[in-house]
Amino acid sequence: MGVVSIKDQAAIVGVGATKYFKRGESYPETELSMACTAILSALEDAGLTVNDLDGFAIYSNSCDPAEVASVLGVPEVRFAASLTSGGGGCAGALGLAAAAIHGGMANVCVTLMTLQQLNKRLGGSEVGGVLAYATMSESASPYGGGGVPPSAAFTANAGLLSPGHSFSVLAQRHMYLYGTKREHFAEVAMSQRENARKRPETALRTDPMTLDDYFNARMISDPLCLLDYTQETDGAVAVITVSADRAKDLRQPPVHILASAHGGTGSWGPGIFKYFQANDDEFASSGHRPVAKRLYEMAGVTPDDVDVALLYDHFTPLVIMQLEDYGFCPIGEGGPFVAEGNIRYGTGKIPVNTHGGNLSEAYIIGMTHVREAVEQLRGVAVNQVEGAEIALVTGGPASLPVSGTLLHR
Amino acid sequence: MTTRPEGTQGVFPSIMTESFADDSTKPFWDAAAEGRLVATKCTNCGTFRLPPKPFCFNCQHRDIEWVELPGTGTIYSFTVVRHPLSPMLMPAVPYAAGIIELDGTQGAGARMICNIVDVDVDAVKIGDKVEIVWEHVNPGMSVPRFRPVTS
């Protein structure tokens, strides 16, 4: 008997999604209705029904399983768990599903995100007179309460109000330490736009982008301009995971969960948003390094074996830092690595975000990356990487946990 | 010791005018009212931590002493915010904000996140020496900012 592991024990067998919308345009749909639409579509894709669904393995409390199960008439929920924190958990939630299935707690798990940015904006912009990030509670309780935590006064008046501001600070340090340039960020944005342009049926940003366009875009928070920031969009994406055995009999070719890991170091912690306890080797990183190490160990593969990388791209510099942390290039050399064309679809060494990513396709907090990985490994992606066998999907950088999952055909 | 009118370019307005202090943070704000910067130091291993936290992240001890710091430091990293996230912030942009490593501490774990003022935002650099400047908003709340060390 080997070590107990989720390696290759489960497979993604269904994918479903709503249309992707610009911010607020999914109205009069709701986050709940879009979640249900995506789940039904994913079950249909797998050749399953609501009667088969018994598990919710989610992240960022993307939906309330109680509500969804009640609306859809799920006969019995046997597993309902979310990874803590936010978008960092998207890839790791697939590992949660695999663990639930391998552990015998559930048979058919859904992992999903649903997002409508009508009455809220995740980027920190004021909605209804409230600057949410400035006074954000540290309480993890869904019941809230407790008022403003005493630590809030240490950061609320600093002027860092959003993830974009915090990641700008991170990017600035990376530039300082390693000589990373805005031209490098531009290559991330331009390469992904090029990928998005070929798939206008889903992508929301499909106009061409030149280096001039990039440098003419308005600065939001130095060193990041508008084109370094993700879009703000609406929509829902769901995937269905079952055991590797059961997957053999279903409608779609199975996409196996080769390995999955989530977490991060204590000194990373919630760091990027308020504590900043990390030293240089960790501060100017994506926080993924320990997760990447465990991921490759579990999978028994190396970065050279990865055929396509779907890297969480809320901000361009974090793609560069993940390329370093996942071992596609040495630490500090992510900038020149992308500038040499290594992430381009069709010609690069490791095609990145072949769907266009959060930056140019749509931002559904990471689930579009999972969808693209599945399509790549089924061989039906629009920008299909020829012969793709192994895909990497990541979630975060964000507060701990960040996560990564390796999938294979 | 200056009081700043709201709406000054480069100055992020003090949107939180209460400290919401508890026993663990009150000494910081009491000292701030007197224009002094203090931080907690682990009495077991000497590691500074700021904002105050209930355990030392280095040795897990709880006992602390409050130590007065010189109020100077170095810009560890920063951003210049040019797009206002609220209409209220339109007069303030562009403003610089970042992480300050405090002289007299080990750095990471005792950093401050602050608005950096009295500076040409296009000239701010990592490594610049800065000093603290307090805005005494009201008797219970003094807001720290940093400005370049002149001289």
Ligand SMILES: [Zn+2]
């Ligand atoms: Zn200690």
